[in-house]
Amino acid sequence: MERPRIATVWLEGCAGCHMSFLDNDEALLEILPQIELIDSPITDFKHFDFRDADVGIIEGAIGNDEQLEIARRLRQRCNILVAWGDCAVFGGINTLRNNIATRDLLSYCYVDSPSTVNGAVPDSTELPKLLEKVLPVNQLVKVDVYVPGCPPSAEAIAYSLTEILKGRIPVLPGSMIHFD
Ligand code: SF4
Numbered sequence: 001m002e003r004p005r006i007a008t009v010w011l012e013g014c015a016g017c018h019m020s021f022l023d024n025d026e027a028l029l030e031i032l033p034q035i036e037l038i039d040s041p042i043t044d045f046k047h048f049d050f051r052d053a054d055v056g057i058i059e060g061a062i063g064n065d066e067q068l069e070i071a072r073r074l075r076q077r078c079n080i081l082v083a084w085g086d087c088a089v090f091g092g093i094n095t096l097r098n099n100i101a102t103r104d105l106l107s108y109c110y111v112d113s114p115s116t117v118n119g120a121v122p123d124s125t126e127l128p129k130l131l132e133k134v135l136p137v138n139q140l141v142k143v144d145v146y147v148p149g150c151p152p153s154a155e156a157i158a159y160s161l162t163e164i165l166k167g168r169i170p171v172l173p174g175s176m177i178h179f180d
Pocket residue numbers: 012013014015016017059060084085086087088092093149150151152
């Protein structure tokens with residue numbers, strides 16, 4: 001594969017997976033010349049009209065309708081979709097809200113919490129609507145490659161990208177998905 005075009009996005013996550021990619025430090029000097037990073041938070045990409053990509057990468061779970069739309073658009077535009085990190089792979093810490101009804105959750109956070117006075121649940125058409133549950137990416141769009149970890153190690157991220165550069169769908173060795 002020649003200089004694959006790569007698009008990345010973070011959804012319901014903390015940016016830590018992208019930071020772990022950047023933690024490859026000097027190894028980035030080997031990886032970056034081999035790829036074309038077209039649309040990514042790293043390139044200050046702020047809209048979601050993705051261009052065609054060989055590889056799409058999602059960090060974060062899907063917890064609202066905007067994130068769902070972004071995941072679907074990226075899936076449509078890329079050949080291989082990679083889930084980076086436990087939030088994208090399993091839902092991660094975001095799923096702590098899944099046993100609470102969305103209406104109750106919003107009421108508690110914005111109206112009923114002990115520190116709130118005269119609160120109101122935000123209500124604007126500009127705000128994304130929460131889904132009833134936060135879901136891992138593969139429950140809503142097809143995922144081809146899983147890179148678990150919170151965050152995945154820089155080594156695991158580099159390994160998965162290198163395998164893709166060699167034309168292989170990466171399967172991470174046990175040492176990269178086992179955490180002591
Ligand atoms: S997997 Fe961990 S590091 Fe990655 S977005 Fe989720 S919380 Fe952040």
